[in-house]
Amino acid sequence: MPALSFSHLTFCWPDGTPVFGDITGAIDSGLSALVGANGVGKSTLLKLLAGELAPDSGAITRPPRLAYVPQDVALDPSARADAAMGLALIRAAIRAVESGDVDQRHFDVIGDDWDAQERAAATLASLGLPPDTLDRTVGELSGGEMTRLALAAALHARPDVLLLDEPTNNLDGQAAQQVLDALVARSGATLVVSHDRRVLERVSAIGELRRGSLRWFGGAIDAYEDALAGERAAAEQAVRTAKSDVARQHRELRTYVEGAARRSKVGAAKAESMPKILANARKRQAQVTLGRVRGMHEDRLADARESLQRAEDAADRDREIRVLLPDTDVPGRRDVLALDRCVLATGTEVTASIQGPERIVLAGRNGAGKTTLLRTVLGDLAPQSGTVDLRVPTGYLPQRLDVLDPRLTVVDNVRARAADVSPHEVREALARFLFRGAAGDALAAQLSGGERLRAALAAVLLARPAPQLLLLDEPTNNLDFASRAHLIEALEDYRGALIVVSHDAAFVEELRVQRVWEMGPDGLVDRAL
Template sequence: MTHAPFLTLHGVSHSLPDGRLLFRDLEAHFDHRPTGLVGRNGIGKSVLARILAGTLMPTSGRVLRSGPVHYLPQQIRPQPLQTVAGLAGVQAGLDALARIEAGCAQPGDDELLGERWDLRECLARILDASGLSHVDADTPATRLSGGELTRVALAGAFLGGADFLVLDEPSNHLDRQHRDALIEQLRRWPGGLLVVSHDRSLLDSLHTIVELSETGLRRYGGGHAFYARTRAQEHAAAQDRLDRSKAQNRRQARELDRQRERAERRQARGRHDAANANLAPILLGLRKGRSETTSGKLRVQQQAARESLAQQVREAAAAVASQRETVLFAPPAARGPDRVAALTDVTLPHLAGATRNIALSLLRGQRIALVGANGRGKSTLLQVLSGRLAPLGGRCELAVATAYLDQHLSLLDPDRGVLDQLRAINRRTGEGELRSRLALLGLGPAQLRPPAGQLSGGERVRAAMACALYGENPAQLLLLDEPDNHLDLEATAALETMLRQYDGTLVAASHDPHFLDALAPTHRLEAGAAGWRLTPWQAAAR
């Protein structure tokens, strides 16, 4: 690469097919510095990434690019007959190389291959470095897991020779080991890099963070830690402005009331004096008219002043409204048994190796972080604990009400409204009280009636938590399978807040060490090559 890579937005706006405007007049310049793009779900990050990469045209404006851009979408969907080489984007080059080596080259093969005479070896090396030594160029892509598909697509991104990589949630479906490997690969990437992500470890490895919001794009220097500190400071300052605006509103409202009372007293004295004065009727009329005019002007001025004060308070409140802390209504803690669940000599289905067998007791109040590489059986264990899967052998005993929140939040019916679902499982509590509890979770009237499937990821997680805990028999054992996987940073923070307030027994699987730390675990249950291992949680050794 002989020139500095860049992507530049000039007046870029985009509207959805239904006419909804996602963003307007965006101006930004992305250069060689690795950049993370963040923002709440639904704000338009993926659309903007596609526009930057050139796979989607903006409604208006233009994008300048220094050279080829490789775009990695959030969802990797292989074609029915696609191979690993095809998914990596090097099938055409390998076919050209094979024809040249066989002595039957076709016109254009040299251009397809370029200088990449070692393409076959390069693909093998990067697959091996990505933990995919068990596949080769001809392996059908449909045989791969979600994490393996992502790793193959990333391998293609690094092999493509692009000026700029635009990656949309590249660490989704990757376990901790492969997330760390991705971060290291991106550190070594010599070209431009823009990553759409909610992965805090990945974001911390980048040079700068750019946030997309309703007001446009804003750049923050540093990685996620700097971004989070700055946002926290801004929120504190916004809350301070709100408090000061409310106090000023009260003071000036009192002063306006005093002005009105003084004006009313003057008018009353004027009427008294006029009634006792020996003035001609025409003079009395003029005096009365002047008084009414003055009184009318004062009322108009006071109304304008009150509206101005109210607007200041509304603007200050709007600055903090989206960042208000989520409050989980804590159901009365049931005493219950000390042992809430037990697996006795259980053989887990769909597994081979050391993690196929497990013996485990869960105690009241334990908070367990469930960790381990993909394929070790974490999801299977949670499904057996929840009763969704039967063990092949042994015994699974549950002594308390249990709720299971998988990545798809299948606890929720996507075709029914949140309030309707909650009322169906809690007939004892009035609708007004249920609405109040949902409001504390950030679910207002606009989120209660529409089908749950139409809500954002963060809203659906809050609704699922409500259904788990606000029923007549609230869950005392909460099982979570990567609930943070598709949440934006704001929604993840809200989920962490909710789970910290939960005082039952908790088992949570996640590849995000920041998320697990935030839950204040008591224990770590690791699925490893030697089997299952339960140890006290030590954040420093995560």
């Protein structure tokens, strides 16, 4: 029997916007993944399965023990980690008994869970967290440590079903690997929403949400991509066939209309020698026949066009971003940035420089100070000592993509950063970021995840003065496959220097990064790739 099952789920937002029409499926033992475009409803489905949202209709059968860890973990920073793991009372009871207090209340709290602390320490260790984590407050932990603590709490509960939303976001390579190993090793069923290839390479099945429906593919990411490639090839062939049919039906209609016109002229000439009543009768009959046959050809043409539309919808081809960015060009010997004995707010000393259009990945463990370094370069944080010499205009794409004013349209967001550019030029440039026509008039607050990425990219890359140093902080977090491809396409056309914080090795490779700045306890190490 499946660990969790659901049938005929429907769900709409309070404003009536539909999310799912009729979703049916089951989660079996092992590690499986849920993928789909940004905004398609992956997180919503997890919340429905976890019981945090109620479906409009349909049924969900849950096991007795189910745990859910959302994408943005929100733990009380003042709470101790053992309380966040649900262990505070048990630990206190065990300490009381060990000190000689034999009050029955302590034994009631402990029950059979005398090894709770040892199991918790083992779970924390499996996720790369030290045993003393239990005695720290949540506020002392980094973002990555907090994510792992929430996951440790879920694993410690030994649920039959574990639901996770993007569990490897913001984790460095080693931490992500430890989390993944723990998920693969655990018994029970685990469903993760993820676009992290490291995760998708280890799953036994992938569920794809698409246009309000769910379908499953056996195997890991390679099998999924092979299946999609086959479907895409068939869909493209269907588009070509449908286009050919439209052209043929159009030719046949035109040929018939032109032939009917010639026949009408011949008939008119013959009618001159006929009695008027007979001539009029033949004319009416010819008009009826012409209308019927023409209508038949027009119906065939309309059917062919509908088939073409269905074929193009099925193909669902992702359009490409292609935009010229000549103003971002940086000459090879131009000094871009120099950090001289710059002591960050974290206490780390950094000495490094960039010359020309170099592409650098800023690496290091969670909490090493990577985002602090970016904010110091931008001038948001002052160094404790040393200097930051920034010599070119800079653009910044933060993790949360919060560079857009939600009250403004896409066009107005770009114009706010490029006041000297005409509205026509802005719209022309936005069309290359796939915001064509009325799409540019959408409010930023109403954009989907993928649209928000493209709008944020446009706002940063089309700014005036054009950015000749671009800072990217975990830009692929939460991106679906199409949005990730759009990001890479836009960066291929960028001609300036670039510093990117990313734990996505495939993304870094596709960017053709040349150097690594490794942040560590002893400072920054600069090495070539």
